Amino acid sequence: MSDYDIIILGAGPGGYVAAIRAAQLGFRTAVVDREHLGGICLNWGCIPTKALLRSAEIFHYFEHAKDFGLSAKDVSFDMEAVVKRSRGVSGRLNGGVGMLLKKNKVDVIWGEGAIEAPGKVTVKKATKSVEGPPKEAPKGALGPGSYSAKNIIVATGARPRVLPGIEPDKDLIWTYFEAMVPKSMPKSVLVMGSGAIGIEFASFYRTMGAEVTVVELLPQILPVEDAEIAAHARKRFEKQGIRILTGAKVSKVEKGKGSVTATIEDDKGKQTITAEKLISAVGVVGNIENLGLEKLGVKTDRGCVVTDGLGRTNVPGIYAIGDVAGPPMLAHKAEHEGVLCVETIKGLHTHAMDKAMIPGCTYCHPQIASVGLTEAKAKEAGYELKVGRFPFQGNGKAIALGEPEGMVKTIFDKKTGKLLGAHMVGTEVTELIQGYVVAMNLETTEEELMHTVFPHPTLSEMMHESVLDAYGRVIHS
Template sequence: MANLYDIIVIGGGPGGYVAAIRAAQLGFRAAVVEREHLGGICLNWGCIPTKALLRSAEIYHYMEHAKDYGLSAQGIGFDAAAIVQRSRGVSGRLNGGVGMLLKKNKVDVIWGEAAITKPGEVVVTATKKPAMQPQTPAPKGILEPGTYQAKHIIIATGARPRVLPGIEPDGKLIWTYFEAMVPQAMPKSLLVMGSGAIGMEFASFYRTLGAEVTVVEVLPQILPVEDAEIATLARKRFEKQGMKIFTGAKVTKVEKSANSVTATVDDGKGGTQTITAERMISAVGVVGNIENLGLEKLGVKIERGVIVTDGLGRTNVPGIYAIGDVAGAPMLAHKAEHEGVICVETIKGLHTHPMDKAKIPGCTYCNPQIASVGLTEAKAKEQGYDIRVGRFPFVGNGKAIALGEPDGLVKTIFDKKTGQLLGAHMIGAEVTELIQGFVIAMNLETTEEELIHAVFPHPTLSETMHESVMDAYGRVIHI
């Protein structure tokens, strides 16, 4: 039967398309149902285009500071439309690449919105244009809506911005990350509600390009999932750049005028103040796309807005699986991809084990960059570990000095009893590229002794990682 598959994946984002390709590699007949754009939010409206925007801001920053490098540059400026156009072009290129990868692996793509009418059956209807997202036309050669069968159905529908009652984004004055990525003009002032990765990346982008930026965070520290010491250093850097940051504070009301918003902020200390800005970004997290899939009727277990799985992608209903953001935190593309592989290999009957979420790295691509994996110092103590903590500042690293990037820190946390690396936390230039070294070390159950005896190349930023480990054991050399 033409409409019969071994595996149907609902959602063509990072988790979905990777799961489908892995399924094809293992000999399954696989299909992906996608309603809007291959590559999902990450590729089209998240991870990738934001990095393109931030790269433009980074280059602009270096141009502004050309004299620090013995260079001269006059008449420095930027074209907001061209910055956005470059970002969209990067996404478009990769979007097409995902389509080619699926075709190469003989994965069918069905264009439309899917609902699971019963175990083993997916009904796909024509895509309805979402309110907040531009719709991508269905590529040529894509299968049409209809009824499809598969023994295994993987839900990989991702997530969307969380909306707070009374502070709903309107696409003009109050933005989500969709509008923040394609501004028609650069606002002179910006209020960012939420200081997680999304909020701080946009705060960094717009501040670098000259906007007056204010960040309001309800929790006691910005970047709430990060180690407190790293978050404190980040805040100092952001404030030095001119950002205004309020923590332990909450936006309680927003009033709109023709071209600005005025927010009433409860400062958490019994006082209130008003903040007026041309635009506001709501970056208070995301929620899973679990609606209109038929899950309630099928009895699929849902808790706190996400689908419950057993760690291998299996839900409580046989033949139905969930991966990625819709299956819960951490809501990261690389977590979704790995979950997709684990899920499909479990279906195949290969030896698999649940992903250790404590070993999933997190990265924030603001200026300065922030990256981490494992336990924070506070969490390690909370879990009863007797710990050793090592620190090494970028100012003691030759490569960082040569790059003109002396502000940074690498922090490592070890179990004093066993030498196990419990966590690593970094702030500074290119730390999002460095963190994988600690991720590999943790997955290989490397101890401090092995890390100390590893030879790191010189001169590199990675030497800060080595020195941080040595500092935890009283052997640091360069501070």
């Protein structure tokens, strides 16, 4: 008899959620990890960055207390304490994941796992972690050895992409690991890449007082977002003092004493920018190395494992979920993939996730959130469109909050009334977007959305007004 029914390599959002669902379905389950339960998202990504951004948000409000009829003098911050709070939030949730695994009787195997053959996993002692020395095993965890399972799920996540000649050195050139734990606030920061990671760090460091420049290779910042939303966000960022260079690339980096000088090239020529720190945020690549995948003939493409949408690879008994299984590389996508994968193994009726209905959120100031097709992509797909827009300045709650800048945009198929996409920029839009996600999953039409009653006064009323605007029925604009 096998040691387990399912062994999962990686305890990130995809891995630990898959493990818990597997246990719920009656599988004997183990999860292998070498450094932290909860993965990059909980320990070095989604969660700790939100803690940092929350500190920045409160600092921002202190600095603008006068706008709310309040007085706050000698406002300052303690960077060590800001970072300590962020790490404390991650530590608390890390412990929570351990408790959930224990509660569901999932074994934790501590070390570096590799697939020796279908159904066989070898776990070796970890030699390092992202924090340096190997991490101590959680209490009750099993150690290195050979284990067997009928099904093996690869959930090993991803790591920052490294560009030749601009390799991170933990000192002057940072990835998100170093950017989350600064020992002091740099006076100037150059951010390479304007996706969610790059823009969130640009927003954090600018709010805390650093001079920030963002360099983006493509013509638009936030390249996956709707162009109109990205343009609005860019104006807001530039108003805050963030310098943004699009259609540009960092072609060379020279390190000095306490600073880096980057050569930036665009269609106008070359320029140099000197900053205390350079944050490389040019994407991530899947952790597919040293897992035995190549030896077993598991198909990969551009650094990710190829699956059928339900986690199955081309090799029977081997599955992959989360970042290592390809974009969009989002924690909530990984969690849902994990559930789909183990339910498929169980033989339950499942269907592949529709990636067009996976929301994306960026937690900068202003926040950005979206789901579905952008206006450009919808036109490329051949749809005739009805597009609605509603500004934050027309919403009573937004004005009362002191956040009157922003927009909600909705995109419908003119022929059927199908909601094709929704895009937002402004305060708390990351909490609003799920309303549209639910609507799309329920195949809601414009008529049903129009007849939905939204509470007043709320920011969500703008979602209703945007729908009404698409059909010439907007009330407050």
